[in-house]
Amino acid sequence: MADMATEDIAERRNLVVRAAVEQALVGGSDSSKPLVCLLDTDGIRASTAALTAAFEAALAPGTPVLHAFAVKAAPLVPVLRLLAATGLGCEVASPGELALARAAGVPATRTVLDSPVKTTAELREALALGIAVNADNRQELERLDALVAAAPTASPVGVRINPQTGAGIIDALSTATSTSKFGVALRDPGAREWLVRAFLDRPWLTRLHIHSGSQGVPLELIAQGVRELHALAEEINAAAGRRQVDTLDIGGGLPVDFTSDEAGPTYAGYVSALRAAVPALFDGTYGLVTEFGRSLLAKHGLVLARVEYTKSSGSRPIALTHAGVQLATRTAYAPAAWPVRILPYDAKGAPKAGPAVAQDVAGPACFAGDLLAAARELPLLGPGDLIGVPDTGAYFFTAHYGYNSLPRPAVHGFTVTPDGRVRFRLARPAQSTADLVGAAGSAHPDARPRPAPARAGRTARSVRVAPSARTARSVRVAQPARVAASAGARPATRSSAAGAVTAGRRNR
Numbered sequence: 001m002a003d004m005a006t007e008d009i010a011e012r013r014n015l016v017v018r019a020a021v022e023q024a025l026v027g028g029s030d031s032s033k034p035l036v037c038l039l040d041t042d043g044i045r046a047s048t049a050a051l052t053a054a055f056e057a058a059l060a061p062g063t064p065v066l067h068a069f070a071v072k073a074a075p076l077v078p079v080l081r082l083l084a085a086t087g088l089g090c091e092v093a094s095p096g097e098l099a100l101a102r103a104a105g106v107p108a109t110r111t112v113l114d115s116p117v118k119t120t121a122e123l124r125e126a127l128a129l130g131i132a133v134n135a136d137n138r139q140e141l142e143r144l145d146a147l148v149a150a151a152p153t154a155s156p157v158g159v160r161i162n163p164q165t166g167a168g169i170i171d172a173l174s175t176a177t178s179t180s181k182f183g184v185a186l187r188d189p190g191a192r193e194w195l196v197r198a199f200l201d202r203p204w205l206t207r208l209h210i211h212s213g214s215q216g217v218p219l220e221l222i223a224q225g226v227r228e229l230h231a232l233a234e235e236i237n238a239a240a241g242r243r244q245v246d247t248l249d250i251g252g253g254l255p256v257d258f259t260s261d262e263a264g265p266t267y268a269g270y271v272s273a274l275r276a277a278v279p280a281l282f283d284g285t286y287g288l289v290t291e292f293g294r295s296l297l298a299k300h301g302l303v304l305a306r307v308e309y310t311k312s313s314g315s316r317p318i319a320l321t322h323a324g325v326q327l328a329t330r331t332a333y334a335p336a337a338w339p340v341r342i343l344p345y346d347a348k349g350a351p352k353a354g355p356a357v358a359q360d361v362a363g364p365a366c367f368a369g370d371l372l373a374a375a376r377e378l379p380l381l382g383p384g385d386l387i388g389v390p391d392t393g394a395y396f397f398t399a400h401y402g403y404n405s406l407p408r409p410a411v412h413g414f415t416v417t418p419d420g421r422v423r424f425r426l427a428r429p430a431q432s433t434a435d436l437v438g439a440a441g442s443a444h445p446d447a448r449p450r451p452a453p454a455r456a457g458r459t460a461r462s463v464r465v466a467p468s469a470r471t472a473r474s475v476r477v478a479q480p481a482r483v484a485a486s487a488g489a490r491p492a493t494r495s496s497a498a499g500a501v502t503a504g505r506r507n508r
Contacts, residue, residue: 009261013343014351016040016414017304017388019422021349025412026304028347028384034306034322037397037411039427041082043300044393048086051292054267058275060284068112070252071097073293073394076411078427080104083296091252091291095122098131112249112289114160114209116182120147127153132289134160134209134249136183141198148204158207158249159195161186163228165212165221182211186228192235199236199244206244208233211251211291219254219270223277226250230278233286248281250274252292256299258339258391263299294394301393303327304345307385308364317359319381323389324363324370326406327397332363332370342373343388344381354379361387365403405440407431 016038021027026036048067055065068091069083075097080090081104089110090101101111108129113122116136120143126133127147133155135141144157160183185191199205212225226248233245254270257263274281281288305323312318325332331340342361344352356377363370372389381387389396400408408431412424 012416013302013388013390014349015416015420016302016422017345017386018349019414020304020412020424021347021386023422023424025410025424026306026386028306028386032306033410033430034308035409036304037327037392037409038302038304038424039079039297039393039411039413040300040302040415041413042415044079044082044297045086047296047300048083048088051267051290051296052087054271055288055290057268058271058282059288060282063282063284064247064287066110066112066287066289068110068289068291069296070291070293071100072399074297074398075100076398076427077104078413079297079398080106082413084110091293098122098126112291114211114291123147127151127155130154132156132158132207132249134158134207136160138184138194138198141202145202148202156207156247157205158209158245158247159184159198159205160209160211161195161229161232163187163210163212163225165225165228183209186232192232195232196236196239200240203244207247207249207289208236208245209249209251209289211253219265219273220277222253222270223273226274226281227278230281230286243285245286247287247289249289249291250281252290252295254292254295256294256391256394258298258341261299261390267295297393297398298391298395299393301391301396301398303389303392303397305387305389307381307383307387310382316375317357317380319359319361319385319387320364321361321372321387322364323387324372325365325367325403326363326401327392327409328363328372328389329399329401330395331372332365335371335374340372340389341391342376342378343390344378345386345388347384347386349386352379352381352385364406367403405436407433407436 020036020038021032024032026033051067055067059065066089067087068089069080070091071080072093077100080101084090084104084106089112090097090104090106091112091114092098092101093113093115098111098113108131112132112134113126114134114136115122118126118133118136118140123133123140123143124147128151130153133144135144135157141159147153148157162180162183162185184195186195208229210225210229212222229248229250233248236245237243254267255265303323305321307319307321309320310317311320328338328340330338346352357380358375358377359381360371361373361376361378361381363372372387397409397411408428410426410430411428413427414422414424416422
């Protein structure tokens, strides 16, 4: 874990697993809970400290900087409160994420709104609250023109650019490709000139935003995008003859090593890459905003799940567990890009030893691809054993996928005292069956549309109207109230059916 080199990470994790079993958060018996998710709050605080220290060491004294956590990585209010207590703000990309940040008590002045599809109402709310807004495209900027003219705002407003610097190894996460959906494409014909003019015409535009990093993107490519951002800011300010752009939002996207307990690449390494690519970024001319998510939390999450059954298919052993696509969605659908480690434990939470056997570790969902690992060499798992899935603190169990109506598992934060005691605290309760049924609309009788209220003196019924010899359609035909269908009405007579046919002929 970040900045915890003096501690044996594996031994500490094993201590936590045993404690989770002893404190009945999970277990190997039928009477025990089959699944739990854990977050290391000490590790999270260590990561935020490493982030803050890396930039403080490089920036000119007094340079304003906001590290805004990407809420999508872990949309849990207790987590946002923990991060806020360490000095972080929030980057939000939807009304729901904004509501979570506000519920966590994060001030508007430490909140940044990004999204490619902000509605006018969302923009108006953000401007009224004083939240920083990054416009994604030209049409959004036109909406902001009207809103800023209609009401003064304290919100810093900027524009997101796409530097079109290229993709990493995961196409779906590469935000700086030539055809990315995000931001104003900087290298498209006329785009750079349009951006400069857009700022000159709008003195209230004071920021530029980029997010060129993500999992699978090398540091050098991320830094290249930031260099493009800085160069554009310099060009705009030179054209304006003043320091109009005063803040650069350089996004986040630091990759994570999912293959081991190593915490690299580090924030210090990222800052070094930035200093090599664009040294002027740190001279104090511009305030900075960052938007890290995965790199702050991923290494500090752990899933523990019970093996319910084991079997063999095609001579390959299969362990059927309670953790699968609902927690590791990307792993199930794109296993090559999102592999996870599997750590074997016995029913009491002790590490399991034995000869390595190639086996599948499968989840509970009803589709064949619900696998955490295929042909993974592990000590042979049996019913009642536990598996641990580390590095799952971001975008895994915090972004539940409701396949098969599998309920959200409980999430507990934990800390380890100097004398080795493990303390857990609930961060999100397990979703009950009643909660799940309620969220599925159980309060509503059915999905059929109800008839519109009839006008005074008349009511309505549905009749079949044949517009041609081969097709038929339903229309609403107003009928006198005295012949309207009701709870006590008699079935339609031959004469009423004949009337429907006549109506159909008139409406051809």
